Amino acid sequence: MKIQALEFEKPIVELEQKLEEIKKHVQGQDIDLDPEVRTMQEKVEATRRDIYANLTAWQRVQIARHTSRPFFLDYVDQAFTDFVELKGDRLFGDDASMPGGLAKVGPHRCVVIGQQKGRDVKENLLRNFGSPHPEGYRKALRLMRMAEKFRLPVVALIDTPGAYPGVGAEERHIAEAIAVNLREMMVLETPIVAVVIGEGGSGGALGIGVADRVLMLENAYYSVISPEGCAAILWKHRKHAPEAAEALKLNASELQKLGVIDGVIPEPLGGAHRDPEAASLLLRDAIVSALDELVPVATNKLLQKRYDKFRGMGRFIEG
Amino acid sequence: MPIFRKPFLKNIVSKTREMPEGLWTKCPSCSEVIHNLALEENLRICPKCEHHFTMGSKERIASLIDEGTFEETDAKMTSVDTLEFKGVATYTNRLKSYQDKTGLTDAVITGTGKIDGKPVGIAVMDFSFLAATMGSVVGEKITRIIELSTKKKMGVVIVCASGGARMYEGMLSLMQMAKTSGALARHAEARLPYLTVLTNPTTAGVMASYASLGDVLIAEPKSMIGFAGPRVIKETTHQDLPPGFQTAEFLEKHGLIDIVASRTKLRGVISQLLDYLAPATK
Structure with a gap:
């Protein structure tokens, strides 16, 4: 599958094209261009390293939204084993934008839930672009309660532009569905690990994101509002999204500094989509080591720590 | 005109x-x-x-709480520009101008008081302060009054109004949703009543946290209540919105709230509910 290059990756693409030309030139000719090929390859890598070492907030948002980026079910496939999908909220329907079920990750049996995006029109029609309806959040809670009952930890992989803004979603009380999840996850008697793997779109992300460990992939973003939405309100135009992205401090490293997340999971150079297999391994290792730490902790201690962590979030002047 | x-x-x-x-x-x-x-x-x-x-928070407290019983908590707590938000206006300037304009320190007043002699913890949001958006101060003050009420075995009444989470505090704002909801989980475990009053407008992050979590949800007539804004919904779905969409009456009809009560009846309704739901020990 050809990976679409992002705008800021143009210098890399140009060098890669030159490299291809040199290679083609060599083919069928009796000249030794190996050193030149090697120099060019090194130059490509150096440029890529350089660009990826200095990504802006907005560039990371673009990587987080890349359609070739591994999605929830890709990770379930590669980082987990023996997935059994469980469907439905038992109330209204099954939300395909929030699949979930039972799976194994390393030595741990768990319940895994997450938002799923599509790569083409057909998939996105089914997955609703990864924007869940209330049914998705209620199904997630049903599965989390099952996890609690059977003493299985919960792993939530977050990747959503936001909960769905639609008439049906409002009529079935999407706000309440999210609010109940926040309240119930805070007191759920089993370890919870949440990882933002792509987009962490506001309340729609947090609705499965109250966890003992909240991690983010290096190029994921997590924000109270989309950069475009913020730009439209504060700058009066969506074109200012790059400035808004910067101002919102929505990147993994910034959020770790603010104490909003507990850790950052590195991605392969050029982003998870350049090497999904390696990205999956990094994700799996991070989840397994978090669960290794959390599973032995006594429940009351676990819940107190979870409460204290979120309790401590916020900055203000006492006055 | x-x-x-x-x-x-x-x-x-x-x-x-x-x-x-x-x-x-x-x-x-x-x-x-x-x-x-x-x-x-x-x-x-x-x-x-x-x-x-729209009713100001001070007037609201006067209309609900027995005269002379209100004791404000965290009255001096103020917001800080943690993100050093660089936009068209700085957050610090915005805060200052709203403080000057409204005479309030931030978008919520919290405290304890009595309703017909029954002690409660109360929080009232004030839409005139930055559209009653929720940042760290709103989240912290509300969390504290819930925790205090849990400790003192009191019910909690929150009069909501909000444009949502406060962008200027980025993710710290969003996390107030989890923080307040967590405090409510513990309040609920102690079997104490929590009443929510939804006023015009209550939306987004506040609606998707404590505003939706009351044992009883009461709304003022015709209040606009919802998660996403109507314009966003229209733009996303290219769908005409049903008549009365996202009004208190619409929510009542769809089974999402318990009571639509006129402001004149509000105090009586709350008092009666507290009688029914109060913990057995007085």
Whole structure:
């Protein structure tokens, strides 16, 4: 599958094209261009390293939204084993934008839930672009309660532009569905690990994101509002999204500094989509080591720590 | 449309032409021009059509809490520009201008008091302060009053109004949703009543956290209540919105809230509910 290059990756693409030309030139000719090929390859890598070492907030948002980026079910496939999908909220329907079920990750049996995006029109029609309806959040809670009952930890992989803004979603009380999840996850008697793997779109992300460990992939973003939405309100135009992205401090490293997340999971150079297999391994290792730490902790201690962590979030002047 | 049109002037003595601005208010619903004093005395409800005007947090507390029993908590807590938010206006400037304009420190007043002699923890959001958006201060003050109420075995009443989470504090704002909801989980585990009053408008991050979590959800008539804004919904779905969409009455009809109560009845309704739901020990 050809990976679409992002705008800021143009210098890399140009060098890669030159490299291809040199290679083609060599083919069928009796000249030794190996050193030149090697120099060019090194130059490509150096440029890529350089660009990826200095990504802006907005560039990371673009990587987080890349359609070739591994999605929830890709990770379930590669980082987990023996997935059994469980469907439905038992109330209204099954939300395909929030699949979930039972799976194994390393030595741990768990319940895994997450938002799923599509790569083409057909998939996105089914997955609703990864924007869940209330049914998705209620199904997630049903599965989390099952996890609690059977003493299985919960792993939530977050990747959503936001909960769905639609008439049906409002009529079935999407706000309440999210609010109940926040309240119930805070007191759920089993370890919870949440990882933002792509987009962490506001309340729609947090609705499965109250966890003992909240991690983010290096190029994921997590924000109270989309950069475009913020730009439209504060700058009066969506074109200012790059400035808004910067101002919102929505990147993994910034959020770790603010104490909003507990850790950052590195991605392969050029982003998870350049090497999904390696990205999956990094994700799996991070989840397994978090669960290794959390599973032995006594429940009351676990819940107190979870409460204290979120309790401590916020900055203000006492006055 | 100008307020001082001829037809109205006919009914007013000529002197009133020099009256200071802001003495009269025009009802956006029925166009009735109401004297501000009369409006205040009527709990800011239009005497003609019962349109509920936005009510300030101080007036709200006065209308719900027994006189002389309110003790404010965390009155001096103020917001900080943690993100050093660089936009068209800085967060610090925005805060300062709203503090000057409203005389409030932030978008919520919290405290303890009595309703018909029953002790409660109460939080009232004030839409006039940055659209009552929730940042760290709103989240912290609300969390503290819930925790205090849990400790003192009191019910909690939160009068909500909000444009959502406060962008200027980025993710710290979003996390207030988890923080407040967590405090409510513990309050609920202690079997204490929590009543939510939804006023115009209550939306987004506040609606998707404590505003939706009351044992009983009460809304003022015609209040706009929802998660996503109607414009966003229209743009996303390219769908016409049903009549009355996201009003208190619409939510009542769809089974999302318990009671639509006029402001004049609110205190009585809350008092009665507290009687029913109060913990057995008085």
